[in-house]
Amino acid sequence: MSGPQDDVIGKAYDARLMRRLLVYLRPHLPAVAVAFVVIVAGALVELAQPWLTQRAIDTYIAQKDVDGLRWIATVFFGLLVANFVFEYVQTVVMQTIGQKIMRAIRLEVYGHLQKLDLAFYDRNPVGRMMTRVTTDVDALNDLFASGVVTVFGDVLALVGIITAMLWMNWRLALVAFVVLPGILAATQWFRTNVRESYRQVRGLVAKINAFLQEHLTGMSTVQLFRQESNAFERFDRINRDHRDANIASIFYYALFYPIIETMAALSAALIIWIGGGWAGDGVVSIGVLVAFLQYARRFFQPISDLSEKFNILQAAMAASERIFTVLDTPVAITNPTNPPHPNPTRPVIEFDHVWFSYVDADGEPQWVLKDVSFVVQPGQRIGIVGATGSGKTTILSLLMRFYDVQRGRILVDGVDIREMDLAMLRGTFGLVLQDVHLFAGSVASNIRLGRDDIADEAVAAAARAVHADAFIGRLSQGYATEVAERGATLSVGQKQLLSFARALAFEPRVLVLDEATSSVDTATEALIEDALKVMMQHRTVVAIAHRLSTIQDMDRILVLHKGELRESGTHQELLALRGLYFRLYELSRVRENIGS
Amino acid sequence: MRRALSRLLPYVRESRRAFIIGVGCIFVASVMQLASPWVLKYAIDGLISGASRGCLAGYALAMLGLAVVDGGFRYLMRKHLIGASRTIEYALRNDYFAHLQRLPLGYFQSTRTGDLMSRATNDLSAVRMMIGPAVMYFASTALGFVIALAVMFSIDARLAWIALLPMPIVSVATRYFGKAIHDRFERIQAQLADMSAVVQESLSGVRVVRAYRQEDTEIARFRRSNDEYVARNRGLIRLQAAFYPSLTFCFGVSSLIVLWMGGRDVMAGTMTLGSFVAFLRYLVMLSWPMIAFGWVINIAQRGLASWGRMIEILDTAPAIDDRDARPDALADGVKGDVEFRQLSFRYPPRAGEGADDAAPMLADISCTIAAGQTVAIIGPTGSGKSTLVQLLPRLHDPAPGTLFVDGIDVREIPLARLRGAIGVVPQEPFLFSDSLAGNILFGFDPVRDRARVDAAAHAAGLDADLSSFPDGYQTVVGERGITLSGGQKQRTAIARAVAADPRILILDDALSAVDTQTEETILRRLREVRRGRTCLIVAHRISTVRDADMILVLDSGRVVERGTHDELVRRAGLYARMDQQQRLEDELAAS
Known part of the structure; x- marks a missing residue:
């Protein structure tokens, strides 16, 4: 304590x-x-x-x-x-x-x-x-x-x-x-x-x-x-x-x-x-x-x-x-005074030789990301795969500027994110995390959060789009139902659907998604899978993917391994390589087999 | 309430000598205290009638003497009564802990630790206040009250009646304000909890808050909670601000009555000036009992409520005990045969759940393990592996006739004997803030036995890390000592189980936090230890179970496959798929 x-x-x-x-x-x-x-x-x-x-x-x-x-x-x-x-x-x-x-x-x-x-x-x-x-x-x-x-x-x-x-x-x-x-x-x-x-x-x-x-x-x-x-x-x-x-x-x-x-x-x-x-x-x-x-x-x-x-x-x-x-703790990540204007002709996201380590201690840093570079064009859907500890989640954290990179730089709309207005940067993305965080308050307020300009209809539309409306309708007071402490009364799957609705309601230009691995029952699983598809339509997406179905449709898949970007390409291209991706793919098929 | 109090009686009886002496002291002290204004009365009357200096010195000495004797007896009163309450608190806390030690694992899984702790501290402290300070203040105020009243009436009954008019108001006010203050205080505490929850929620969800730019919303939410907290506090402030001055006011009115009416009596010559001054002094002495009465009632109420909460725990019957045990069962030692016979198990339903809500954790498990055999249990998360091995040392109770050791139902074996024959390495090893050696010898001999520590640590592969412990095995674990890695904790727990030299060794997923290489070393060394002992190994990894005599594959509480590693791989079922997965993972890690 x-x-x-x-x-x-x-x-x-x-x-x-x-x-x-x-x-x-x-x-x-x-x-x-x-x-x-x-x-x-x-x-x-x-x-x-x-x-x-x-x-x-x-x-x-x-x-x-x-x-x-x-x-x-x-x-x-x-x-x-x-x-x-x-x-x-x-x-x-x-x-x-x-x-x-x-x-x-x-x-x-x-x-x-x-x-x-x-x-x-x-x-x-x-x-x-x-x-x-x-x-x-x-x-x-x-x-x-x-x-x-x-x-x-x-x-x-x-x-x-x-x-x-x-x-x-x-x-x-x-x-x-x-x-x-x-x-x-x-x-x-x-x-x-x-x-x-x-x-x-x-x-x-x-x-x-x-x-x-x-x-x-x-x-x-x-x-x-x-x-x-x-x-x-x-x-x-x-x-x-x-x-x-x-x-x-x-x-x-x-x-x-x-x-x-x-x-x-x-x-x-x-x-x-x-x-x-x-x-x-x-x-x-x-x-x-x-x-x-x-x-x-x-x-x-x-x-x-x-x-x-x-x-x-x-x-x-x-x-x-x-x-x-x-x-007196200084605020490490601050807003720049004169943010430059975004350049619409540039890619949405560029990772330019990014190195990152969580511990800023003396001596040799423990690199979590090593010299990672990639580009995301508008409308592209990018999947990131890799074993546990390969640095996938870190990429998302850096993109949101939760941390600043040590070497290299990250550009959004052609602007180094360290020179960008923080609210503008974060407003570009709709983030869905593995562990859903719910706040005390109603279901609706958990979808719109503090944005009172999101109307009830928009909240409901977002919930409908991700199939959350069905279970919300069954709650005693629908959208007005109070969520118990940390969502204790909702199932894991329901909480995920809620967080999807939240991301959609904010209408982000880029959806940033850390797909949850936790097991849910088959009916909810089908709902979630379908909701993911809906969310990714007509949108720029960066997703850490675990499900085969999510991975296969991606425009490009990045394979991370021990902090390095090792392979990149479409599902078919990567399978043909018979490298890391091939084995990850095999493994996930076996896993799904055991699960069923 | 009477029942609750009667539960307290044996403790009070233990200290009855102290209580009797303490109350006796109060009696003497009260008489002394109340005699003092009486002396004052004679002194002042003596002054007016022109008493000699020697006579005045006598009065002065008498007053001082009374104060000294009074103080002496109050010293003894406090020593005995408060001391007794500390002794009782000590005994209650010991009994409370001893009782908790008899409750089964299931109880601690369904009860919050913080709740149990708060009863041993906050509630117990309220109970002590009831049997210590409350008794002391009650006795001393009651005696003081009665004597002062008697003296005042003997001085001037009419004046006493009138002067005492505002006094009951004081007692009622103390009682009313005390309760209102307590209620508002509770509301403040509730709001504090709410405010803490807002902070906790927002800080633990810091990623979402930042990503969705909710900082201002969160600050506004906090501001509301903060404002409400302050508003509730101000409600209490107004109450408290009115409370103490209103008591002062009541006493003041009494003094005023005496001043006015007594003053006229003195003028009329019906009352001496000495009586008048003494009367005023008695009035001041009465004010304290008036406050104390209301206060004592509040303490007693809180103490009773707390005692009720403690009894709730003390009355929880231990669900697992020796009620079915035969004292002679396995008296000559345990061989190590284990048999599960059509064993099914479901956790007792929690409050609010029906009996059928919980699916059975284990269903129809049968398996015979001969002494000295190693049996591995493997299966997906939630398949019931841990529950199965937890039944053997009766951390949960199996149904009668379903689980046997050496052919005897485990429920019929005395608990100490049963557990003494079993060494368990639990899934989440628990180490106490003691030295490593102390943690390893935990289950064996309190006398430090170096050779045994070394041997056990070697078998568990802990010796490889010895150089990283500043004081070797004497290094203290936890808070003020070193923090162990998950793998080190597991190996310490293995060493602990090995050091206990059990007939049956249970490893409940005990190698999950060590890397494959270390695992191999430990398994190789344990082979020596396992010789002649029955061994149950729960595992996630194929590598851990490969060379077991028999492997049980559990899925949703049922045994779906059984056999040796080679047999199961050939069968191409669940086990074979897990084997394949493991190999893929190993390959990936190596690339």
Whole structure:
């Protein structure tokens, strides 16, 4: 699913990455400003409550002023409502910013993935790219939604509490602050240890998963060799380690919360003892004592929140590093700026001494195609035959410019395809692949794909031409029937017919076909064969052919062998040669014999 | 539900000491915690009446002492209760895995591995939350709640009634919001799955997308899914944004009531200022249980649902076991005679399919193999070759009276004894992330036995590649070690089967990934190994089966031809055509 580099936990702050990330915040600056204001206001409201209690006790209750108390109660209620509103607005604004930024980043990554060439996908498994678009982007959410801006909120709350206490009574405040270093130290100790033990536990969970994955997949091997108890012992060891690591981590939680509670109690005890003494001397009022008792309990939250930001930052840095790596992958196959005009007098396709290798590694390249040259005139039907691994499919991939050739060149309408507009080049061809790829959506949308200008009638006509209309008509909702995930409800043959219809509906000038070898039932086989004939009528065709019937009618057949173009000619000419083609032909006859 | 919980009881009983101690600690801690505001009440009243410094110091010390004792007992509570839940999680996971080990191949073919894994991790974790944290929070909040309530009523019953009015709202709100948040979260997860599917579909179909210039269509499709995902997230955001502030608001209203009414009582002299402050403090203490109750219910619900999913698996009876076995069957060792007697086999129908939908995989197979003979099975893809040999070690169960080893129905031979006599090299060899030697000795002796590894590796032709393994046979396979080629994997699997020294050796298309030359070497070396052992070879290539004592040609689950290589070639049937094809292919490859 994901490469080993996914596990690496990097540093918590990287200025280069951070600057690049903050760019995404720029379009939301007004919203950020709103959030900032609300956070400040919210922090002030939070601060006001203990102070109100102090006023109520010292000024109004002590002086038996019922109206004053009513006034305090009204203000108190107003603050409650304000607090509700501020907190609500803050959450909605910040989280929405986070979501919008993630939406933008996802779209950017995905848009870039749509531009990258096939070689990129050969190197990078689809699963890994999915992680980039989903999980990695999500890791950035915390950074924007609860990281950057709320840090100010936490700092503000802490500073606010300290200031309010100092302002009410600086001497008593200093007494209460005695516990602050303790709280800081305990929090730091806790975070460090929990992070470490969490890392251990996560490693063990990964081990459990890997073990299960491996042993569930290979269960029959375990059973055949009666290794159940052996495997169980190994599982038990990992499982035990996991349990022990978890039990060890309980220690930190079990100790941390009581420590914080004890700190709070210590602070309260000091306020009662020392402050109480001063109250007897008239230095502090009872109300201030009560307010202090309330403030002292509020130290902890902002400190804890701040220390958590460290983890958020670390995760975001690691994720953004991976995302930017994808975004920074250069697009290898690009559109030329000034594409020359096609020359209608030239052949449709020319392969001019083409050499190609998939691996662009150092040393001697592994040539898949060696010095291949051929020409396709308008209206010609060309068949390509050859054993597995002879390079047939590569010819099609190069023609579509999925890859660029290393030596030689490919011309379409007299223009080097590397100088041609990509959309124009690919629009020339209708490609049918061996493995049919269907998309989630209706049957009709799988035929017309994104081309809404292809009318329903055209879709139906294409389907009719390739005999797909019969089975589509039997589907519950005809053309509107939803295709299940990857076409699971359709047979292999039906999927092929659909892909034929798709190619026809696009009305390409050149049909490019990689005939499927997979076996289908005889009735469908007959349909497919006939559909192939229909498609090839009055059209330029380049087809990798497996069926005898398809091969024989071709205007010319190219025989590829180990990357070289070895023979070329009509069916009869090639048979007369008694060379490679002759043997391939024999072989396919024997194969069909076994199949029937 | 009661049945489900009773299944959990034995595990809980194992740790009952920890549970009893843990709950006892909660009791002590709760009393300590709730005594603290009481001290505060006396301290403040003492302040007003001008108590001495020594007296205040006493109160302060008492508060600190209570906090320390409270903390100590909470430490013990967490240690015992959460520790117990980890112990139970461990036991459950072990039992779960042990149970899976008893399920037959067919079960794993019809169940997604990811699904089984998620029950051992996600579901189990939800179950643990139910028996650990949920129990702990429930006990501590229930006790705290009752005591705080009692104290508040003893201070001022009327004020307590009024102040507590908003509180039930909190519990209901937690419960309601918790459920709504959970539902929306599920909808977000579903949309995330949808978005992942769009990405997966478009990236795996990259050729079609490029060829048909669908990049913009795909981006638009992704944009829609992305937008919906964000929209669902924003629905959750609004809910969460309202949830926590509304709890704060409810507590605030309670405080306000106390401030207003209690304040007037203090003015009227019917309540002391100390009681007033203590009362406020108790109110704050009550807020946590109110949140926790709703939370505990949600955890318990999720835990129960997860436990139900786990029970589903734990209750799957192993389809293949020793129920028909006779303990004394073949107790003196296995000779190696094998007989198929009019054997037919069809896979059990999947859910939604009728019993007759599946055509029989094998029909009316009869064949007698004497100990020491080599029999090859050949035929087109899907003809049932693999299924036939998988029946022998009972990876699938044959019908009674159709398959015999040494004249005894395989169902009557204890499974361990039967499988112990058979060495299988499966079609897709499975290697574990262990050293090569560990993989080869897998079926034999846990003590590393060098000579045996060398001999088996030699027989399998693996020794030819020895120089390419950085640590020789100690090289670790897979993820962090080297990646083996298909042919190397197959040869390792052959070595594993050879090292197990079985009476019956089964090669299930085990040479498909090696080239013809290597195949020849391996076959030559295996000739030595095969001596005195019964051997079943499934193959695609004629070259693999040529010198078998007998060749069965399978087509659509039936034996259509049988005989030696020469006999079958002379017959000019299916086998002869396959032979011809093979020769043509060889010629082509050579040219």
